Amino acid sequence: MTALPATADNVLLAEAGEGTRVQFQGIEKSYGSNQVLHGVDLDIAPGEFVSLLGPSGCGKTTALRVLAGLESADGGAVLLxxxxxxxxxxxxxxxxxxxxxYSLFPHLRVDDNTAFGLxxxxxxxxxxAKRALDALALVGLEGFADRYPHQLSGGQQQRVALARALVTEPRVLLLDEPLSALDAKVRVQLRDEIRRIQLRLGITTVFVTHDQEEALAVSDRIAVMDAGRIDQIDTPEELYLRPATAHVAAFVGLSSVVPGVASGGHVTVWGRELPTNAPADGPVEVHLRPENLRFSGEANAAIGGVVEESTFLGSIRRTLVKTxxxxLVRVQHDAHQHPSFGDRVHLAIEPVPVAVRATGLG
Structure with a gap:
């Protein structure tokens, strides 16, 4: 879908700003005896797109609702x-x-749903009406103003919901898992549209998701949450390549967990010494990315093993090997290599930093 020109023809684009700074300062929230947020600190720059990423129950939606004012914090402050x-x-x-x-009014046409907040x-x-049409054009629904929600697909209904959120020209846009009810292809299309629109408008955006691929694809930074705390907030590249904790390594991307021994900023796995940023010494669990393992000749290998399965993923394959x-470790490799069940193979490890966790920690 082609982007609209940034002219006064569209009020939303003509008045695009630089966004608003969003801050959490020591936000705490409990439901009875269950503390959901533990002193969360967050500083989002004007115009930045930040995702709150984590498993169900980690506190990400509660944090978003506190930011929206739908929940009151027990402690701390929210600044806009x-x-x-x-x-x-x-x-x-x-x-x-x-x-x-989507939360659209079924008895109202698309244009009236969009203009409702105005x-x-x-x-x-x-x-x-003019501003509603501008918002619908922004989300690619120029010709749908006179339809009713039941006449739209799920993806189109979510576009209307997005247009309705944008039409009031808010300082901050909040997205609470808006794509999870859509099928895979539509989800990717709308995800990319949301990012395009956010960049055009310069609006500060907070996106809650449990889908790490979504977060990696659209975010300027990602805050990985666990048990009501932010484990790490960083760019997608930094989170993936240099996870600060084993939880981040396990949640962002795919890893195989193997035992190792850490000492002095290094960890030994299968007789090979690898760098690690974790201040651990002694037995640890090591997270190995599939792209950092490769098939090798026996002379240069760290360890041998037997193929359990191999999965074709288009341009690549991932092969499960029992060492x-x-x-059990996964190796990501060229799709032209096609190992079969039971094949004897040998593996080498790229000497890149790995995330570790002390053995026995929860």
Whole structure:
């Protein structure tokens, strides 16, 4: 879908700004005796796209709801553009939000659904209609204004929900797993559209997802959450290549876990010494990325093993190998290599930094 020219023909594009700074300062939240957020600190630059990534129950949606004002924090402060909005209601925070469910009014046409927030703010009918059409054009639904939600596909309905969130020109856009109900192809298309629109508008965006591929694809930075805390916040490249913890290594990307022994900033695996940033000594669990393992001749190999399975993934293959040490590891390699079940192979390890966790830690 072609992007719209940044001219005054479209009010949203003509008034694109630089975004608003978003800050969490020691945010705490409990439900009864269950503490969901443990002093969360977060600083999002104006116009930045930050994803909150983590498994179910890690606190990411609660953090988003606190930012939106849908939940009140038990401690700490939420700042928008340097202003403490912790006690300001949702409708006064100037935030647009898109949920997993489309939440469209079934009895209203697409243009009226889109203009709903404007009309509630007292914008005149003609002005609201023009701005609704601008928002629909931005999400690629120019010709759908007079349809009803039941006449749209799931992806189109979510585009309407996005247009409705953007039409009020909010300072911050919040996205709560907005793609999880869509099929894979539509999900990728809409994901890319959201990123394109966000860049064009310059709007600060916080995106909640449990899908690491989505987060890696669209984010300027990703905050990986676990048990109500941020384990690491960094660029997608840094998170993947230099995970700060074993949890981050396990959640972002694919890893095989094998035993090793750490000492002095290095870890020994299968007789090979690898660098690690973790301050661990003694027995550890080592996270090996599949692209950092390769098939090798026996003379240069770290270990031998037997092929358990090999999966074709288009331009690459991933092959599961049971090593002579009893470990199961995945090797990512060229698709033209086609090892078969039971084949004897030998593996080498690229000397890149690895994430480790002390054995026995939860």
């Amino acid at each position: 553009g340097g202003q403490d909005v912790s006690r300001i209601p949702t409708n006064k925070r100037d935030i647009g939000m898109v949920f997993q469910s 009309r509630r703010r007292g914008v005149g009918k003609a002005a609201a 002579d040490a009893g470990d």
